[in-house]
Amino acid sequence: MIAQIVTLAGVLIGALTSYVSVTMGERAKHRRTMATRWDDRKLSTYIEYAACVKEVADASKFARMADAGSEAHHEFNTAMEEGERRRSALFEALVMLAAPPAVAAAHEVNVVLWEMERQAREHRPLPVTGNLHERLNTYHERARADLGIDQNAWRTP
Template sequence: MDSLAAQLPALLGVLVGTIGTIVATSLADRSRWRRNQTVRWDERRLDAYVEFARALKETHTIASRLTGGYVDRDTALAALAEADFRHTLAWENVLLLGDAPTVTAARAWRDSVWEVERLARDGQADADRPMLLHRANEARDAFYHAARGGLGVGGGSVAQAELLVSRLNLRTDPQPAAPAER
């Protein structure tokens, strides 16, 4: 009995060590699994956002060209219908995988592009065209801001709306007069 009592501290040490190893390994495995799940869903979320942005930008581009009279109407309307179909499919992935702020921003972008598309389908000149196009560009910027925030992408703003307006203003502003010769 004395030998068992002498070995008891060693046996308890082995038992505590074994339990500690099991607990530590279990916690590490659980943490690794959660990290892998997060990476996996972030990748899928990124793919959904990219697919949605590509499809909606295609719709926006076709509709804006159609409102400007730059393309054949029948061809553009057919392309618009196809782009709208792709956009609808991509929207479902955003709804399924997106976080709330990104889905809200995506909805606002989609709605603003629908306004441009409505204008294109109506086929009438509209003085609000520049405002609708700018609103869609601002909504796109908000979507990218929300998506980047939800995915943890840093690097600052990637906003394009104001840049596009300034470029448009440069194209439409009259050229300054040449300096007078002396």
């Protein structure tokens, strides 16, 4: 009788151990899957935001260069406004998904871009204050850090 109880206890302990190990493994797999899914979404959002910023910047540059009141000036202003609406929505996605340093860098990009847009609307051909390229480079660095991309991996010594 004692041998049967010991055997039954061994089977129960083995089943419980098997259940716990499988459950822990599945939970870890689920966490990795979710982390990968969010990283993919973050990467897409980072890329879309940067591309949209460049489109708006180009439209503002061409609007500043076009003759004031011309059809081309109006078209570039319209493109700039449409791009600004899209950039605003993408920035909101960044706020939801990105790490705070990346969001802060994107905000700095926004500030420079808004100044570019203001100058384009006023048709001021003067150079824009602030450097969009420097701000975008900082944004890219912060995005790579958030995604865990080793920034020195591709650099040669």
